[in-house]
Amino acid sequence: MELYPITPNHYLALSAVLFTIGIAGVLTRKNVFMTLMSLELMLNAVNLSFITFAKVNSDLTGHVFVLFVVSIAAAEACVGLAIVIALFRLKETVNLDMFKSLKN
Amino acid sequence: MLEAMVFYILAAASVIFGLLLITRVNPISSAMTLIGVFGALAGLYAMLNASFVSIIQILVYAGGIMVLVIFVIMLLNLHKDDLQPMRAQPFWVILALVALFGTILGPILFCVLPNKDWTWGSLTPDFGTLMMVGEKIFSDFLFPFEILSLILLTAVIGALVMAKRKL
Amino acid sequence: MRVVDRAEPKGAQKFYLVAVVRGLIVTMGHVMKNVLNPKRMPVVFYPEQKKDLPPATRGRHRLMKREDGAPRCTACMLCATACPAECIHIKAEESPDPNIEKLPERFEIDMLRCVFCGFCVDACPLDAIRMDVPDVTIAGYTRESMVYTKEFLMNHNNEDVVADYNPPRPVILTHGPHARP
Amino acid sequence: MDNQVFTLINIAVMTVVMWITPLQFVPFMIWLERKGSAIIQDRIGPNRAEIFGFRFFGMVHNFSDVVKLLNKENITPTHANRFFYTMAPFWSMTVSLLPLLIIPLAAPIDIFGHTVRFQAADFSVGILYILSITSMGVFAVILAGWASNNKFSLMGGIRSSAQMISYELSMGLAIVALLMVYQDAQVSSMVETQGRWLTVFGHELPLPNWGIFLQPVAFVLFLVASFAETNRNPFDLAEGESELVAGYHIEYSSVKFALFFMAEYSNMVVASFVIATLFLGGYQVPYFSTDVLAAHPQEVLIAVCILGFIKSVLLGYLIGLKARQQETVFKKGVAKWEPFLFSGLFYGLSILCLAGLIYAFNGSFAPWFGPVLTTLLQMGCLLAKVLFFCWLFVWVRWTLPRFRYDQLMNLGWKMLLPLGLVNLLVTGVWLLISK
Numbered sequence: 109m110e111l112y113p114i115t116p117n118h119y120l121a122l123s124a125v126l127f128t129i130g131i132a133g134v135l136t137r138k139n140v141f142m143t144l145m146s147l148e149l150m151l152n153a154v155n156l157s158f159i160t161f162a163k164v165n166s167d168l169t170g171h172v173f174v175l176f177v178v179s180i181a182a183a184e185a186c187v188g189l190a191i192v193i194a195l196f197r198l199k200e201t202v203n204l205d206m207f208k209s210l211k212n
Numbered sequence: 213m214l215e216a217m218v219f220y221i222l223a224a225a226s227v228i229f230g231l232l233l234i235t236r237v238n239p240i241s242s243a244m245t246l247i248g249v250f251g252a253l254a255g256l257y258a259m260l261n262a263s264f265v266s267i268i269q270i271l272v273y274a275g276g277i278m279v280l281v282i283f284v285i286m287l288l289n290l291h292k293d294d295l296q297p298m299r300a301q302p303f304w305v306i307l308a309l310v311a312l313f314g315t316i317l318g319p320i321l322f323c324v325l326p327n328k329d330w331t332w333g334s335l336t337p338d339f340g341t342l343m344m345v346g347e348k349i350f351s352d353f354l355f356p357f358e359i360l361s362l363i364l365l366t367a368v369i370g371a372l373v374m375a376k377r378k379l
Numbered sequence: 380m381r382v383v384d385r386a387e388p389k390g391a392q393k394f395y396l397v398a399v400v401r402g403l404i405v406t407m408g409h410v411m412k413n414v415l416n417p418k419r420m421p422v423v424f425y426p427e428q429k430k431d432l433p434p435a436t437r438g439r440h441r442l443m444k445r446e447d448g449a450p451r452c453t454a455c456m457l458c459a460t461a462c463p464a465e466c467i468h469i470k471a472e473e474s475p476d477p478n479i480e481k482l483p484e485r486f487e488i489d490m491l492r493c494v495f496c497g498f499c500v501d502a503c504p505l506d507a508i509r510m511d512v513p514d515v516t517i518a519g520y521t522r523e524s525m526v527y528t529k530e531f532l533m534n535h536n537n538e539d540v541v542a543d544y545n546p547p548r549p550v551i552l553t554h555g556p557h558a559r560p
Numbered sequence: 561m562d563n564q565v566f567t568l569i570n571i572a573v574m575t576v577v578m579w580i581t582p583l584q585f586v587p588f589m590i591w592l593e594r595k596g597s598a599i600i601q602d603r604i605g606p607n608r609a610e611i612f613g614f615r616f617f618g619m620v621h622n623f624s625d626v627v628k629l630l631n632k633e634n635i636t637p638t639h640a641n642r643f644f645y646t647m648a649p650f651w652s653m654t655v656s657l658l659p660l661l662i663i664p665l666a667a668p669i670d671i672f673g674h675t676v677r678f679q680a681a682d683f684s685v686g687i688l689y690i691l692s693i694t695s696m697g698v699f700a701v702i703l704a705g706w707a708s709n710n711k712f713s714l715m716g717g718i719r720s721s722a723q724m725i726s727y728e729l730s731m732g733l734a735i736v737a738l739l740m741v742y743q744d745a746q747v748s749s750m751v752e753t754q755g756r757w758l759t760v761f762g763h764e765l766p767l768p769n770w771g772i773f774l775q776p777v778a779f780v781l782f783l784v785a786s787f788a789e790t791n792r793n794p795f796d797l798a799e800g801e802s803e804l805v806a807g808y809h810i811e812y813s814s815v816k817f818a819l820f821f822m823a824e825y826s827n828m829v830v831a832s833f834v835i836a837t838l839f840l841g842g843y844q845v846p847y848f849s850t851d852v853l854a855a856h857p858q859e860v861l862i863a864v865c866i867l868g869f870i871k872s873v874l875l876g877y878l879i880g881l882k883a884r885q886q887e888t889v890f891k892k893g894v895a896k897w898e899p900f901l902f903s904g905l906f907y908g909l910s911i912l913c914l915a916g917l918i919y920a921f922n923g924s925f926a927p928w929f930g931p932v933l934t935t936l937l938q939m940g941c942l943l944a945k946v947l948f949f950c951w952l953f954v955w956v957r958w959t960l961p962r963f964r965y966d967q968l969m970n971l972g973w974k975m976l977l978p979l980g981l982v983n984l985l986v987t988g989v990w991l992l993i994s995k
Contacts (some may be wrong), residue, residue, distance in 0.1 A: 116330035119256070122223045126230055126249075126318040130313050133234035135238050135312075136305050140238040141285055144250045146247050148277070149230055152253055155269075162340075163260045166333030168348040171340055174265050175349070178272050179360050183367035185277045189284045190371035197377075240706060244644070247699065267685045267692050275695025282702055283721050286714065327659070342745045352648045394975065396780070399960060405601045406959045412877060413599045417885040422604050424889040 118161040126153035140192050140202045144185065151181050226252035226303065239285045243278055248272045262340040432513045437497055439512040440488055442532040449476075450533060451507035454483040457507055458499035466492035467499060486529040490517055566674050574680040578660045582826035587622040589825040589950060594618060596954040611673060613894025617882075617902075624867035633816040637709055639812070644707035649812065649819035652700030656823040656830060658689045662747050663833050666843045666938040667850040669769030669931035673728045677747060678843075680937065686745040687735055690834055691728070694789055698724045699828070701791070701798060701808050704820070708811035719796030719965065723788055726972035727795075733980030734778040737987050738838060751842035756847045761994055768846045771839035777983040779839045781976055786831040787971070791824065793957035797965055832944075832949035840945045841939035857930035861920040864937060869913035876906035 130153060133146030155174045162170025192202060199206050229248035236242045250273045257266035338344055349357055391397065413420055424432055432438075443451045454471035472484035500510050512535075519525040595618060600607030606618035614620070636645060664679040683689050698721055705717020742750045758767040758774070772779045788795040799807025809820045835844060845853065853860055883899030890896045963971065 112213070114216050114219045116332065117326075117328070118223070119260070120330075121321055122256075124317050125227055128317045129227070129230040129234060131312055131316070132309055135308055137234060139239055140246075141281065142234070142242060145239075145242055145281065146234060148246065148273070149233060149249060150275075152249065154255060156253060159257050159260045159262045159265060160216065162262070163252055163335065166335050166339065168340065168344055169352075171262055171265050171345050172232050172348050172353050174262075175268060175345070176353075176356065176360055178268055178363060182272060183364050184369045185280055185366045187374070189280060190375035193284060193288070193375045202288065203288065204371065211217055238641075240644075244699075244703070263683065263685050267688045271688065271692040271695055273696070275692060275728070279695075279698050279702070279721055279725055282699075282706075283718065283725075286702070286706060286718055323627075338684070342688070376900075395971070399956075402959045403955060404956060409602060410596075410599050415881070417882050420602055420604065420885070424603070424604070424886075427889045427891075488882060 114165050116160050120157055122156040123153045123160070124158065126150075138203050139204060140195075140204055143204065144188050144192075148181060148185070151177055215259065218255070222252045222255045222259075226256070239290070240282060243282050243285065246276050247274045260340075261335055264340060264342045264345045308341070381528065390447035432515070436513055436515075437495060437510045439490075439498070439514040439517060440527070440532055441512050441535055442486060442492075442506055442512050443507050443509060444533060450483060450486070450529065451505050452483050452486060452503075453479060453505060453507075454481040454486075455504065455531065457502040457504065461498040463498065464492045464494045465497060466490070466494075483529060486532065488527045490519075490525045490527055491522060563674065569678075571632075571680060573667075573975065575661065577665075578663070578680045579657050580700070582657055582660060582829045583822070584859070585829040585950070586822050586825045587619070589828060590614075590622055590625070591619050591955075592950060592956050593825075593957075594621070597958045600955075600958045609723070610895070613708065614898055615895065617899075623893070626818070629814060629818040634814040634816070636813075637811045638708045644703045646816070648700050648704035648707060651814040652697065653701060653826075654821045655693060655697040656826045659693045659790045660722050660829050660833055662686060662689055663837050664748050664751055665672070665844060665942060668937040669854070669935055671928050671931055678939075679956065682748050684746055686747045687738070688745060690733060691735060694731075695724075695728055697789075697923075700823070705808040705885055706814070707958065708808075712804045712806075713808045713810045716798045716800075716804045716810070719804075720791060720808065723791075723795065723797060723968060723972075726955060726969060727785040727788035730781050730972065730976035731982050733977070733984060734775075734782040734785065735746045735838075737775050737778040737980070737983050738771055740984070740987050740991060741771075751837060751844060754763050754841040755844045760943070768841055768844065770841045770844075770846075775983070775987070776838075777979060779908070781980050782839065783835065783963040784971075786835060786978060787953075787956065788968075790827045790831050790953075792828065792953055794960040794963050795968060796962060797968060800961075800962055816952045829946070836942060836945035842945075843942040845937060850938070853934040853937060854930045857925045857933055858920055858923075860930075860933055860937060862917060864933070865913045865917040865920060869910045869917070872906045872913060873907040876903045876910065879903040879906060883986065926934040 127150050130146045130148075130150030132145050133149065137143060137146070155177055158170040158174050158177075160170075162168060195207055196202055217331060226249050229245045229252065232245040233242050233249065236245065250269055254266040254269040254274075257263075445451050452469075453474075454469050456469055456471075459465075459467040459469050466489040468485070468487045468489070469483050470485040471481045474480060474482040495510070497510055499508050517525075577941040580758075597603075606621040609615065609618075609620040609624045611620055611623070636642060661680040662683060664677075666678040666683075668674075668675055668679075669676045700725075701720045702717045705713040705715070733926055738750075739745055742753050742783075744750060744753070754769050754771065756769040757764040758769045759765070765774050787793075791798045796807075798804075799809065804810070809817060812820060844850075879899055880903040883903055886899055887896055
């Protein structure tokens, strides 16, 4: 892969790197917020490849999908944070390892 | 040349901010670095002729979702125990990262991409503007769009039900 | 605990707009009045113009004098005792006049502590201390300069400082030639 | 010089101008706030600080403020997050300067073979850019509140974040309604559309095609939301001093506080620019389009001179009244004759206007004169609209009391949001019918 000119491959590689970072964040952090934010990062990495392919195929469907993904991410953050608040009220912590009991 | 420079700067910024995101101890610092990632990605979207999406990226992601996340982080009174950097031992972390690299990143970087010969498509000047994307959404994707609005409504109601102490 | 129900706005009031516009008209009226007629603004350009203080202003202290210029004070310590802020410090000495027992050698008022309650004036049996100097900007650069000495407090002729200021004086309890002038 | 280089230089110059403009407005706004509050409350206002005896009606107080703030000790509280604590005021200032880039100051003119544009950036997403930048402004407040390790400032930060999220919705709905009637998001074309006549069912009404006439409800929504977004009274709960001492900037001192202070005022200026551009026709002179103005330099010059004459005589008279008030007080020195000097300056300006009138009646004009005059007139028109909204910000602040927090939330979610949705519905139906 040459450094110049910038081809779709560059964008796809960046997308892959960001996705990997997101997965690493989800796997290695205990904090619920960290997990949520790493999820957002993964979604964004996917969005980047969507936009890249939209330009490659000169088709706007990719853009529409990115907009849908953004909306879904908003809904996900909304519900996810509500769950975190409810859990925090129950357990007084945001440590993921503490949320393991099915009762109480 | 200018395009390459801007791309590498934005790409480096997004990767560095992403790495900072998963290594910061304090969730607020992480949230701010995530905003940095979003900003860099918005710049990349703009370079890919997706002006509307790049604005939406900043408007909804950085301006909406992240404010919500920060708001909730501040709302909860986090203890010292909640602010721990890593889940596992460093050895396992490194092993997990190596495994990830081997399974996802490595194949893409060294097998798929060099063999694929993508080229940019030919674009009209108003590709990716508000007008064009709007037309696309309201013609081909009208039904998914309506479903999406229902999903958002459900999410709002669900969040209210879960987070409110007394309804 | 008593819970008071607030009157919540109803109907069109909830939009606040009408009330807001009415308030804006009121303030704009003030602006127009003051721009078109600045001379009628009820203001005083303070250091250049000064308002007359009301006749019963309780201002800074002063020590009254006898006809020969000696302080009227006899260092009886009643004012220092009455002072709630403990800002009056008196050191007495023998008076050369055989009819008077004592004189203040030092009479100091710490203006940083004084609360301007006027108890010292009420306590004085000789009308030796008054608080009628219309000096309302008392300031100094050091703490020491804010301790007013006997000489400073007596630096005046026995004139009435504020015109028409004539509150009822305490009843004179002394006798003989030292009765109130 | 070829056209591309010229365009680049044009954009660069306009970018710098648009960054500097709000900074130039800030001292004026602070002066306006002080004098306006004073005059609303029947006071005189600041008039003591002086340079060589010149007081400039209290304008010198800004310079003394700057000197004071720069000389103060720069305190960082213990256990504060130093990085974010330092970053917040700079973020606030930067974000407050950015939105102005897409505001056109005047219509583009053709002069000396080039097209000169008075707009730094004309994005196709246009107005959404302003929305996204203002949404970034929340972080400065939140970060300042969180990083300074103080419960009052944290409360201020949380309050303002909730407030801004709530009111961004109604702002967005107002903008969507505007997009529907203008059929475009590009700011330059929005302003061009506003130069036409208001048309209802094919009939031209004697009104300009301004956003305020097309979308009165959206105008009210946008105005209220921009008050909330700039954290101004009656929505300044982020810094409600009766409850939170000073809100999010309680721990800031010296230059950092100055940055927050300047950002607040430049936010107001930017909001005024945006409202004037979206709803009051931007640079458009009411009833006269750009082409008409450029084609008739003589009539325009006559009108400008007459207006300038009336304005300067009025100002000279009002300042003369002020001078006669002060002359009884300041008995000697510069302070006594300085107001008379300014009054005389304005009377002199009126004489200059008369001279311009004479020139207009029997002069001949170069071909570049018409476009340049048009540009100046349009800039002046935009300035007048912006100044009105700047004054409105001050006026409202010193008239209305602060909302209670539950009232604020009720107003945002239960009043403005449904109102915006209904407005959207009505606009859509209207567009369908009138097509």
